[in-house]
Amino acid sequence: MFRHSVVIGSVCTAIVLAYVASPIGASDSITGVVKVTGLASSADAVVYIQQAPGSFTPAKPAQMDQRQMQFVPHVLPIVAGTTVKFLNGDPTPHNVFSPDNEKYNLGTWPQGQSKDYTFNKCAKTPCVYTQLCRVHPEMEGYVVVLQNPFFAVTNKEGHYQIDNVPPGSYTLAVWHEKAKAQPKPVIVEASKPTTVDFVLGR
Amino acid sequence: MTRLERTRRVVAGAVLVCLALAVTESTALAVPAFARKYQTSCQTCHIVFPKLNAFGEAFRLRGYRMPAETEEMVKEPPVSLGAPAYKRLWPQAVWPGAISSHTPLAVNVKLADVNTSSLNEDGTVTSVKNDLQFPQEVNVFGAGTLGDHVSYLSEITFGEGSDGSVAVELEHASIHFDSPFGPEDLFHFRLGKFAPNLADGFQEMWISTDAGIDSLFNYNPIGFNGGTGLGADAVSPNPISLPTLVRGIEAYGIIRHRALWVAGIANGVGPGSNDTTGRFDGNNAKDVYARFDYKIGGMGFDGDMGGHPIPDKNWQDNSLRLGVFAYRGDASGINFPFTTDSGLMTNIQDVHFQRTGIYASLFTGDLNVFSVYLHGSDSLQVFDAGTAALLSTGVPDYHAWFTQADYLLYPWLQAGLRYETVTPADRSVPTLKTGVANLSALIRANVKAMVEYQRDLRQGKNHSLNAVLRFAF
Ligand SMILES: [Cu+2]
Numbered sequence: 225m226f227r228h229s230v231v232i233g234s235v236c237t238a239i240v241l242a243y244v245a246s247p248i249g250a251s252d253s254i255t256g257v258v259k260v261t262g263l264a265s266s267a268d269a270v271v272y273i274q275q276a277p278g279s280f281t282p283a284k285p286a287q288m289d290q291r292q293m294q295f296v297p298h299v300l301p302i303v304a305g306t307t308v309k310f311l312n313g314d315p316t317p318h319n320v321f322s323p324d325n326e327k328y329n330l331g332t333w334p335q336g337q338s339k340d341y342t343f344n345k346c347a348k349t350p351c352v353y354t355q356l357c358r359v360h361p362e363m364e365g366y367v368v369v370l371q372n373p374f375f376a377v378t379n380k381e382g383h384y385q386i387d388n389v390p391p392g393s394y395t396l397a398v399w400h401e402k403a404k405a406q407p408k409p410v411i412v413e414a415s416k417p418t419t420v421d422f423v424l425g426r
Numbered sequence: 427m428t429r430l431e432r433t434r435r436v437v438a439g440a441v442l443v444c445l446a447l448a449v450t451e452s453t454a455l456a457v458p459a460f461a462r463k464y465q466t467s468c469q470t471c472h473i474v475f476p477k478l479n480a481f482g483e484a485f486r487l488r489g490y491r492m493p494a495e496t497e498e499m500v501k502e503p504p505v506s507l508g509a510p511a512y513k514r515l516w517p518q519a520v521w522p523g524a525i526s527s528h529t530p531l532a533v534n535v536k537l538a539d540v541n542t543s544s545l546n547e548d549g550t551v552t553s554v555k556n557d558l559q560f561p562q563e564v565n566v567f568g569a570g571t572l573g574d575h576v577s578y579l580s581e582i583t584f585g586e587g588s589d590g591s592v593a594v595e596l597e598h599a600s601i602h603f604d605s606p607f608g609p610e611d612l613f614h615f616r617l618g619k620f621a622p623n624l625a626d627g628f629q630e631m632w633i634s635t636d637a638g639i640d641s642l643f644n645y646n647p648i649g650f651n652g653g654t655g656l657g658a659d660a661v662s663p664n665p666i667s668l669p670t671l672v673r674g675i676e677a678y679g680i681i682r683h684r685a686l687w688v689a690g691i692a693n694g695v696g697p698g699s700n701d702t703t704g705r706f707d708g709n710n711a712k713d714v715y716a717r718f719d720y721k722i723g724g725m726g727f728d729g730d731m732g733g734h735p736i737p738d739k740n741w742q743d744n745s746l747r748l749g750v751f752a753y754r755g756d757a758s759g760i761n762f763p764f765t766t767d768s769g770l771m772t773n774i775q776d777v778h779f780q781r782t783g784i785y786a787s788l789f790t791g792d793l794n795v796f797s798v799y800l801h802g803s804d805s806l807q808v809f810d811a812g813t814a815a816l817l818s819t820g821v822p823d824y825h826a827w828f829t830q831a832d833y834l835l836y837p838w839l840q841a842g843l844r845y846e847t848v849t850p851a852d853r854s855v856p857t858l859k860t861g862v863a864n865l866s867a868l869i870r871a872n873v874k875a876m877v878e879y880q881r882d883l884r885q886g887k888n889h890s891l892n893a894v895l896r897f898a899f
Pocket of ligand 1: 290293317318319357358359360
């Protein structure tokens with residue numbers, strides 16, 4: 225019962241927000257709110273279309289920095305085949321490796337330098353690569369490899385917005401490092417904003 | 427020599443390895459106050475705590491500052507005790523300082539299951555099984571920086587006696603002036619009570635075993651014919667071995683990333699427990715010490731990599747570090763009561779003594795082998811305790827060395843082996859040889875479990891097997 229009211233509440237909020245935000249939101253966008261239950265922040269959830277027709281080539285390289293002994297951004301979604309430039313913005317050396325999928329270790333390098341890695345070995349999207357630093361075991365970040373560029377990362381309040389989605393019917397899924405939710409079907413119509421909200425639990 | 431006499435010699439020489447193990451507490455520095463301040467893991471600075479990796483050593487030498495530390499790296503912003511602009515107003519204003527916003531305390535608790543076997547003078551063996559010393563000791567640390575160029579470290583150790591009494595020891599209390607002038611890291615000073623930067627920064631750097639390196643730090647030079655073995659902690663006034671802690675002033679610095687120099691002045695031997703003057707120094711003379719070492723390969727002493735490739739595994743630091751050190755002490759006028767075998771009561775003075783050593787530390791992959799050779803000489807004067815007549819003088823010398831190999835089987839599991847030996851000045855006592863085998867496991871980043879076996883290789887009836895659980899928070 226409680227959960228229902230939360231969902232209804234979020235939906236109402238989203239409707240109000242969508243209404244308010246409608247001049248900004250592109251007509252073929254998907255927007256919504258992701259609520260991560262039990263966490264202080266609803267940030268860093270990746271909302272994405274599971275499968276879109278056609279093949280997608282990455283437009284430009286993405287970047288993940290290491291700053292103040294943290295991976296920035298904490299979560300980086302990319303299209304399969306994208307090259308990620310791993311920077312080090314700290315005066316202390318950092319290392320980048322991932323224990324996931326094909327596993328890689330890019331080495332350790334000082335401030336101002338960077339290393340590239342191309343994510344082209346993901347057999348079945350999404351492929352989640354946890355980013356770790358051997359030098360500082362507390363550091364953690366994620367690269368999420370997806371099939372298409374129709375994705376967005378939530379902000380602290382859980383808002384997300386996916387733009388320029390071609391009309392069609394899709395399955396909208398969400399990935400979060402600590403929480404889960406069932407994917408939802410979504411129909412995107414031309415010149416019509418679509419709103420999908422998620423409630424994530426453990 | 428009869429069997430009993432031989433036993434006596436061995437016992438006198440060793441004063442029991444196991445006893446020494448129980449008596450000498452190694453300073454165990456693992457300071458989670460820094461982990462909190464930077465919100466970083468223990469593994470940023472430690473291999474298996476308290477053993478430091480190269481970065482941790484640089485952090486320590488730089489006055490608990492990260493190499494090239496920026497303000498944003500400190501995740502707990504300090505409380506300002508004056509705006510920076512007040513520096514321009516000096517001397518019309520107090521120079522600004524800073525303190526940490528949270529109380530920078532850390533605690534280290536040690537639980538030990540102690541099993542010892544030791545040979546007595548009459549040839550019998552005393553054994554202790556599963557003495558659950560829960561806890562054996564608790565250390566409370568305070569550490570941090572006080573704005574630019576000032577840092578501090580304090581450590582108080584609490585131990586509980588079997589009668590419920592609590593023994594408190596002030597192990598560290600020092601203020602450091604880090605690079606107060608001149609090029610960065612070339613001059614540092616510290617004042618207080620601290621582990622001198624004498625033999626490789628002492629336990630913080632090296633000790634990954636439960637037992638201290640007694641051959642080096644626990645030799646007792648007092649004896650009618652020179653020292654007979656270990657146990658300096660048990661004699662009064664104070665140990666005259668190579669000191670693990672001093673009260674004094676130390677200057678040190680890093681030259682071109684690769685060389686480390688140290689020069690210090692210490693109070694030296696205290697006046698003894700029956701002194702009522704309140705002094706800490708037993709005489710007016712000061713002890714002096716110095717050290718120089720050079721590191722080839724790996725990370726520089728200040729954290730500089732000099733463009734070398736940086737290993738991903740931050741416990742690795744393929745390098746060779748070589749050093750020389752010397753300590754010169756003066757304990758003239760300080761009486762050590764000593765009763766000879768024939769029952770003659772004497773007072774022995776160590777008028778001056780010298781300790782010189784060389785050491786090497788090799789890191790290759792997951793292996794670290796380090797070794798120290800120490801030579802000591804003591805100018806002893808033996809006085810009749812009753813008449814104060816000078817009975818004899820002599821300059822006996824002793825030597826000691828140890829080699830330890832630490833191998834990291836996994837980032838959380840380390841095996842260590844140490845062989846140590848002391849040839850006491852009294853050559854009628856056979857050379858003391860001790861072996862230590864240790865297995866240490868980090869069951870969490872800040873929880874360490876270890877099993878350690880120590881054996882007197884000369885007299886197999888002296889041995890111990892201890893299981894230790896240590897946690898820091
Ligand atoms: Cu790092």
